[in-house]
Amino acid sequence: MFIDVRGACAQFRANERLAAQGGGGNASWKQCETLWVKASGTRLSEAQDKTIFVPVDLPPVRERLAKGDFSTQPKAADGGDLRPSIETLLHALMPQKYVLHVHAIDPLALLVGANPRAAFAATLASDIAWCLVGYFKPGANLAKAVSEAADDLGAMDVVMLANHGIVVAAETVSELNQKLARIIESVRQPVQLTPPTGSSSASLPVALAEQYAWSKNQDLDVLACDATALGTAKTAWVLYPDHAVFLGPRAVCCPLESLAVDAPTLTETAPDFILVEGAGVLVSSTATQAAREQLLCYADVVVRLRTANAPVPLRDADVADLLDWDAEKYRQSLAAAQF
Numbered sequence: 458m459f460i461d462v463r464g465a466c467a468q469f470r471a472n473e474r475l476a477a478q479g480g481g482g483n484a485s486w487k488q489c490e491t492l493w494v495k496a497s498g499t500r501l502s503e504a505q506d507k508t509i510f511v512p513v514d515l516p517p518v519r520e521r522l523a524k525g526d527f528s529t530q531p532k533a534a535d536g537g538d539l540r541p542s543i544e545t546l547l548h549a550l551m552p553q554k555y556v557l558h559v560h561a562i563d564p565l566a567l568l569v570g571a572n573p574r575a576a577f578a579a580t581l582a583s584d585i586a587w588c589l590v591g592y593f594k595p596g597a598n599l600a601k602a603v604s605e606a607a608d609d610l611g612a613m614d615v616v617m618l619a620n621h622g623i624v625v626a627a628e629t630v631s632e633l634n635q636k637l638a639r640i641i642e643s644v645r646q647p648v649q650l651t652p653p654t655g656s657s658s659a660s661l662p663v664a665l666a667e668q669y670a671w672s673k674n675q676d677l678d679v680l681a682c683d684a685t686a687l688g689t690a691k692t693a694w695v696l697y698p699d700h701a702v703f704l705g706p707r708a709v710c711c712p713l714e715s716l717a718v719d720a721p722t723l724t725e726t727a728p729d730f731i732l733v734e735g736a737g738v739l740v741s742s743t744a745t746q747a748a749r750e751q752l753l754c755y756a757d758v759v760v761r762l763r764t765a766n767a768p769v770p771l772r773d774a775d776v777a778d779l780l781d782w783d784a785e786k787y788r789q790s791l792a793a794a795q796f
Contacts (some may be wrong), residue, residue, distance in 0.1 A: 475562040476641070477501045477759065479750040481699045482622065485548040490515050490628040492531075494548050496539035503561075511539050514659055516748060522604070525598040546600035552611040553626035555633045560622040560699065562757045563645045568619050569696040569758065570766030577617060580644045584787045585636070587615035592771065594778055595621070615640060620697050620771055646761040653682040657737035659713060662720040667740040669731065675755050681710075683731040686759045691731060696758065701776045703751040708732055714718040745793055 482501055485494040492513040495501065499509035512532040521529045531545045542548070549558045567576040574589050579585060581795075590606045593599040599618070607613050614636055616624040623640065627633035657671050672678060677694040679686045690708040695701045711719050713736040723731060729744035730752055740749070762768055 466553060466604045473502065474750070474753060477559045477561070478699070478754045479703075479747045481751075481754075482557075482568055483544050484555075484557045485510075485542075485545075485547070486555050487515060489535070492518070492545070492549055493674040494545050495542050496533075496540050499539070509539075511535060511537060511541050511551070513541050514547060515549060518546070522546065522600075527601045527604075534789075544599070546597060547603055547624065550600055550604055550610065551622045551624070551626045554628050555630055556623045556624065556626045558622060559635065559637070559695065560754070561637075561641050563641055563761060564617070564623050565621075565697065566646055566689065566758050566761035566763070567644060567766060568617060568621065568623075569770075570763065571766050571769050572766055573617065573619055576763070576766050577644070582639065583641060585615060585640065586613050587617055588613055589617045589619065589767055592618075592620040592775070594775065594782075599748055605670040620769070622697070647764065648760045650679050650686055651681045651760065653678045653737070657713075657733065657769070661731075661739070662717045664720045664724045665716070665739070668724070668727065668742055670742070671739040672740050674738070674753075677753060679760060680752075680756050681734055681736060681738050686756070687734060689730065689759050689762065692757075693768040695771045695776050697753070698770055698779055699751055700755055701771065701779045703745070703748045704729070704755065706773070706776045707781065710734060 480498045480500050481772070484501060484504075485492055487493075492515045493510045494513055496502075496511045497509070500508075503509060512535055513531045514534045518529055518531050527546060531541050531549070533539060533541055544558055547558070567573050570576060577587065577589070588606045590599070590602050593602040599621075603616055603624075604610070606616070614626065618624065625633055625637045625640070627636060634773050653675055661669060680690050681792040682685060688711070691710060694708045695704075695706060705728075708724070709726075709730065710732045711723065712734045716733060726745070727741065729741045729748050731739040733739055738752075
């Protein structure tokens with residue numbers, strides 16, 4: 458069984474990055490006493506082409522969760538090399554047969570804001586049962602927070618995760634797909650910023666030209682060319698976990714006129730991306746596909762931010778916690794291997 462994210466988001470068939478990005482998000486279904494869950498670091502978009510789901514023995518996990526023990530670390534029952542998703546406890550906790558967690562762009566643009574509860578209350582249909590959970594570190598901490606957020610998770614269609622994403626649950630794939638599509642459609646937001654008319658073609662200092670090239674992607678270049686987007690990158694860089702994991706704790710920005718002077722430092726530190734103010738984004742030849750997709754995800758979120766719901770970045774301590782976490786280092790290693 459494969460939960461077809463692309464089918465669920467039919468309106469995004471021509472632009473699937475608005476539904477799921479890279480190795481982000483996860484899906485599961487329960488079959489008798491087995492939880493089939495997406496493996497950590499694998500891509501939902503490849504579910505029809507590769508083996509990305511692993512079996513987890515469900516009863517012992519649920520027994521520990523029922524006792525309030527969220528320390529358990531589920532392992533794949535097939536003894537394979539793939540690890541179950543970081544969010545396996547959350548999937549086991551939800552009583553519905555099918556569970557899907559994605560970082561869909563339009564909901565995410567609300568979830569990174571100062572008042573997502575009000576934003577969703579004003580847009581979601583009244584028959585969608587949902588709750589909002591504040592930001593918690595993925596895995597055990599998040600699963601525990603979700604378990605405490607509602608008296609009856611079985612009555613919850615949707616769990617909104619601040620600074621993270623959405624969880625949709627249902628008893629059938631069809632119902633799940635319909636719910637996800639309705640949610641995304643109901644909160645779909647117009648792009649607020651105007652993309653630059655063209656990517657920069659300015660020549661690069663020799664030291665940088667050996668490793669960097671202009672993105673030539675207008676959707677990315679707004680981050681460097683639009684004053685509002687650039688200001689967001691400087692002040693609210695890390696808005697959700699995957700951003701921290703694949704893009705690091707700080708944006709690297711540089712005025713075009715300072716590029717030659719700063720080239721030695723930039724070459725030494727070798728960031729994956731350089732936001733050249735007013736010119737465009739420089740992309741390193743060593744930037745992984747996962748990092749490239751996450752930068753585009755960030756740009757997609759930034760251009761949909763609403764003035765009344767200003768972005769609230771993750772705390773430095775939360776970012777450091779993510780970057781020092783073995784589970785995320787594992788995903789980074791998979792992304793580097795796929796590069």
